[in-house]
Amino acid sequence: MTPTLGLLEAFDRHGALLARAPVTRWPVTVGRALACDLVLDDPFVAPEHLRIDRPAGAPGGVQVELLETRNGARLQRRHFRQGERFDWPDGAPIELGRTHLALRLADAAIAEEQALPHFPWRTAVQTAVLLALVLAAALAASWLEARDAAKYLKSLPGMLLILLVVLGAWAGAWAAANKLFAGRLQFWRHVRIASAVYLAADAVQLASHFAAFAFSWELLARFAPMLPALVLAGGLHAHLAAILPRRRVGLAWMVAAAVAVGVPAWLGTQWLSNMRLSNTLYMSSLFPPSLRVAPAVPVDQFLQEAQALRGQLDRRLQGDGHGDEDE
Amino acid sequence: MLLPLRRPLRLVTPTLFLLACAWAQAQTAPGPAPVAPVAAPAVRPAGGASDAVAPPADVAPVPAEALSRDARRIYELSRDKLVQIRTLLRQADTQASIGSGFFVSADGLIVTNFHVASQLALEPERYRGVYVTMEGQEGEVELLAFDVQRDLAVLRAKARTAAAPVLRFRPAADALAQGERIYSLGNPLDIGFAVTEGTYNGLVRRSFYPRIFFGGALNPGMSGGPAVDDTGRVIGVNVAKRLDGEQVSFLIPAEFAEALVQRAANAAPITEPAHAEMTRQLAVHQQLLTERFLSAPFREQRHGNYRVPVPDDALARCWGSGRDPAFPGLNLERTQCRADSDVVAGEFNTGTVRLAYEAYNAPTLGAARFARVLSQSFENERLRTRGNRHQTAAECHERYVDPGSLPLRAVVCLSAYRKLAGLYDMTLLVVSVNQPTQGVLGRLDVQGIAFDNGMKLAQHYLQAFRWEAAP
Numbered sequence: 001m002t003p004t005l006g007l008l009e010a011f012d013r014h015g016a017l018l019a020r021a022p023v024t025r026w027p028v029t030v031g032r033a034l035a036c037d038l039v040l041d042d043p044f045v046a047p048e049h050l051r052i053d054r055p056a057g058a059p060g061g062v063q064v065e066l067l068e069t070r071n072g073a074r075l076q077r078r079h080f081r082q083g084e085r086f087d088w089p090d091g092a093p094i095e096l097g098r099t100h101l102a103l104r105l106a107d108a109a110i111a112e113e114q115a116l117p118h119f120p121w122r123t124a125v126q127t128a129v130l131l132a133l134v135l136a137a138a139l140a141a142s143w144l145e146a147r148d149a150a151k152y153l154k155s156l157p158g159m160l161l162i163l164l165v166v167l168g169a170w171a172g173a174w175a176a177a178n179k180l181f182a183g184r185l186q187f188w189r190h191v192r193i194a195s196a197v198y199l200a201a202d203a204v205q206l207a208s209h210f211a212a213f214a215f216s217w218e219l220l221a222r223f224a225p226m227l228p229a230l231v232l233a234g235g236l237h238a239h240l241a242a243i244l245p246r247r248r249v250g251l252a253w254m255v256a257a258a259v260a261v262g263v264p265a266w267l268g269t270q271w272l273s274n275m276r277l278s279n280t281l282y283m284s285s286l287f288p289p290s291l292r293v294a295p296a297v298p299v300d301q302f303l304q305e306a307q308a309l310r311g312q313l314d315r316r317l318q319g320d321g322h323g324d325e326d327e
Numbered sequence: 328m329l330l331p332l333r334r335p336l337r338l339v340t341p342t343l344f345l346l347a348c349a350w351a352q353a354q355t356a357p358g359p360a361p362v363a364p365v366a367a368p369a370v371r372p373a374g375g376a377s378d379a380v381a382p383p384a385d386v387a388p389v390p391a392e393a394l395s396r397d398a399r400r401i402y403e404l405s406r407d408k409l410v411q412i413r414t415l416l417r418q419a420d421t422q423a424s425i426g427s428g429f430f431v432s433a434d435g436l437i438v439t440n441f442h443v444a445s446q447l448a449l450e451p452e453r454y455r456g457v458y459v460t461m462e463g464q465e466g467e468v469e470l471l472a473f474d475v476q477r478d479l480a481v482l483r484a485k486a487r488t489a490a491a492p493v494l495r496f497r498p499a500a501d502a503l504a505q506g507e508r509i510y511s512l513g514n515p516l517d518i519g520f521a522v523t524e525g526t527y528n529g530l531v532r533r534s535f536y537p538r539i540f541f542g543g544a545l546n547p548g549m550s551g552g553p554a555v556d557d558t559g560r561v562i563g564v565n566v567a568k569r570l571d572g573e574q575v576s577f578l579i580p581a582e583f584a585e586a587l588v589q590r591a592a593n594a595a596p597i598t599e600p601a602h603a604e605m606t607r608q609l610a611v612h613q614q615l616l617t618e619r620f621l622s623a624p625f626r627e628q629r630h631g632n633y634r635v636p637v638p639d640d641a642l643a644r645c646w647g648s649g650r651d652p653a654f655p656g657l658n659l660e661r662t663q664c665r666a667d668s669d670v671v672a673g674e675f676n677t678g679t680v681r682l683a684y685e686a687y688n689a690p691t692l693g694a695a696r697f698a699r700v701l702s703q704s705f706e707n708e709r710l711r712t713r714g715n716r717h718q719t720a721a722e723c724h725e726r727y728v729d730p731g732s733l734p735l736r737a738v739v740c741l742s743a744y745r746k747l748a749g750l751y752d753m754t755l756l757v758v759s760v761n762q763p764t765q766g767v768l769g770r771l772d773v774q775g776i777a778f779d780n781g782m783k784l785a786q787h788y789l790q791a792f793r794w795e796a797a798p
Contacts, residue, residue: 143696144695144696144699145699146696147653147654147655147656147657148654148655148656216726216727218725273713274712274713274720275720276720279712281710281712281721281723281738281740282710282723282725282738282740282756283725283736284702284705284706284708285702285706286698286701286702286705286736286758286760287698288694288695288697288698288763289734289760289761289762289763290763292727292734292760294727295727296726296727296728296729296734296735297726297727297728297729298728298729298730299728299729299730299786299789299790300786302724302726302728302737302739302789303739303782303785303786303789305724305726306724306739306782306785307782308724309722309723309724309739309741310778312722313719313722313741313742313743313751314743316714316719316720316722316743317719317743317745320714320719320720322713322714322715322716322719322720324716325713325714325715325716
């Protein structure tokens with residue numbers, strides 16, 4: 001029996017094993033032809049795509065030579081064409097067509113046996129804390145709206161159920177996508193992302209309304225509904241990056257582009273239909289009066305400033321595009 | 328309006344102007360109309376002019392003993408002096424609205440309401456007017472003058488050869504006594520000419536312009552018809568009725584009609600859209616309104632330690648209501664005031680002033696929950712976010728304002744009238760920001776006001792808010 005010199009393996013793009021061939025002699029060929037040592041079914045691979053050799057003289061190095069191929073091969077982001085030769089470092093995969101090729105040499109050191117992962121206490125605690133915070137935020141929000149304690153208590157079970165169902169459905173949908181594209185569910189990770197997004201959106205909302213009240217920053221109040229949307233965009237990126245971690249940079253660009261197109265489009269629509277960028281006419285979120293920082297001005301100053309409305313209304317009269325609309 | 332809570336009381340008193348429109352008839356058959364049996368024929372599309380007016384034989388033979396002899400006499404005295412006024416679409420020649428009117432001069436001057444003739448004033452290129460006598464005789468009319476404030480118009484019957492029989496005005500000096508019998512004439516719902524008996528009940532209290540309170544029934548289509556005393560002299564012109572009452576109707580005192588007739592006698596007919604003249608009259612109206620409001624300080628209304636301004640009792644009618652039973656922790660007092668000063672400006676009403684308050688006190692609720700309740704109430708205010716063909720959308724300015732003892736969040740919003748140059752609708756929202764679990768929310772609405780007068784009213788209003796600390 002000839003000794004096994006190495007093991008040649010072919011994977012698809014998701015890491016599933018397509019073919020494997022023990023190497024008993026050098027060189028070996030890879031391609032679609034049945035004469036090859038490793039036969040691939042990839043239509044983007046040539047009948048005899050490449051030859052792998054380990055010359056006896058060379059000190060341990062494995063060499064690859066591309067044979068008659070149109071598409072060539074890639075190694076570590078470098079592209080090689082027909083007829084080119086290159087060294088194949090240990091452990092790096094070669095891409096040919098839609099297939100990834102890996103080689104284990106018999107004389108290569110074998111990594112130590114890894115311990116099975118322990119129960120991930122840290123992430124479990126993180127998840128629990130995030131969920132508790134979401135729950136607390138939801139309870140507090142509905143307590144603020146509640147008219148009396150009895151009604152509040154009565155409404156709790158329904159509210160909790162809705163919260164759980166919505167969160168579960170949201171994280172579940174992302175987990176399903178995760179399973180589809182990356183082969184793993186990562187349900188709890190998506191739960192954590194969703195919880196963090198919910199909390200962040202809530203906090204941004206509260207902070208913007210509070211700052212608008214405290215400092216009389218009306219502009220912030222007008223665009224307050226838009227800020228959580230930005231947080232949501234960040235959350236969307238986190239979900240997508242969990243599914244395709246290798247593409248997180250590209251996904252970030254995509255989400256940023258969506259925001260860069262979506263925000264001006266929204267503002268533009270508002271402007272075209274109402275001649276203003278936000279249809280919130282005034283700051284309406286009130287907080288306890290002691291939190292107010294902005295000074296109160298005398299009545300005369302207020303009305304003096306209001307004189308500017310005359311010009312603004314003149315501009316509206318000249319062309320707000322509503323002149324032919326019925327009630 | 329102010330709060331998502333239930334509204335316990337409908338405070339906007341519905342007044343129906345007695346104009347019968349083809350569309351209003353078909354779609355909104357005038358409100359809670361006690362006219363159910365007569366509604367059906369009224370909806371019938373007006374075929375031809377001669378078809379719409381029943382021959383006198385149909386109308387006259389009413390059993391004589393059912394009517395008082397006086398009404399019968401009045402009817403005979405006035406029948407040839409009454410006309411129906413129709414506004415017709417020039418192109419299609421279908422009638423857009425109908426009202427009544429009466430001859431006041433031998434050369435064919437007719438008095439009616441402005442709201443009957445407003446389409447002739449504002450869109451003469453689309454509408455033309457005709458009068459129809461009780462005998463079915465029809466002729467063109469032209470508009471000579473109108474009085475938006477009092478809701479009057481004077482028309483002239485064109486191409487009339489014979490001298491018109493006229494109704495005479497009762498001299499203003501010859502005052503009627505309360506309870507005297509008077510008779511209102513007109514053509515209700517395009518059914519036929521009718522006389523209705525009622526009583527003279529003096530002038531309407533708190534009406535911005537004098538109006539006679541007529542204790543009798545008026546119906547749509549009688550707008551512009553005369554109300555006469557028992558000798559057949561005109562004491563007023565039919566104008567409106569209240570929808571939430573029975574036999575509560577209103578007449579415009581004859582002296583205003585008489586004055587307008589004198590103005591109209593030598594006037595040239597109006598053939599171009601008269602928005603400028605209407606705007607001029609509305610400007611006079613808002614000036615009067617502003618002066619009335621500024622002439623005296625507001626009355627103070629107490630809500631806990633808050634003092635909020637309400638208009639003088641002679642100027643506006645106020646209604647109050649109490650707490651919301653569905654929210655035990657919250658004490659709520661609500662007030663709404665309205666000046667009876669609205670005028671018809673063609674397709675819409677304007678010229679009124681409204682004030683509303685909501686005072687909250689919730690010592691057990693906690694500052695955060697109270698702030699939330701107040702926010703929801705404050706946020707709920709409806710403003711004109713979109714323009715339409717009459718008005719632009721609102722533009723607002725907001726700030727913390729301190730009139731002295733009470734810091735307020737104030738928002739002033741104005742929207743401009745497109746065809747009434749220089750007139751605006753103003754809304755002023757205020758909410759107190761001084762107490763963690765008490766608050767007062769106010770809203771002032773002024774319609775059809777000049778910008779500077781609006782600012783003056785806003786100033787007068789804001790300055791009147793006070794917090795009176797416990798001694």
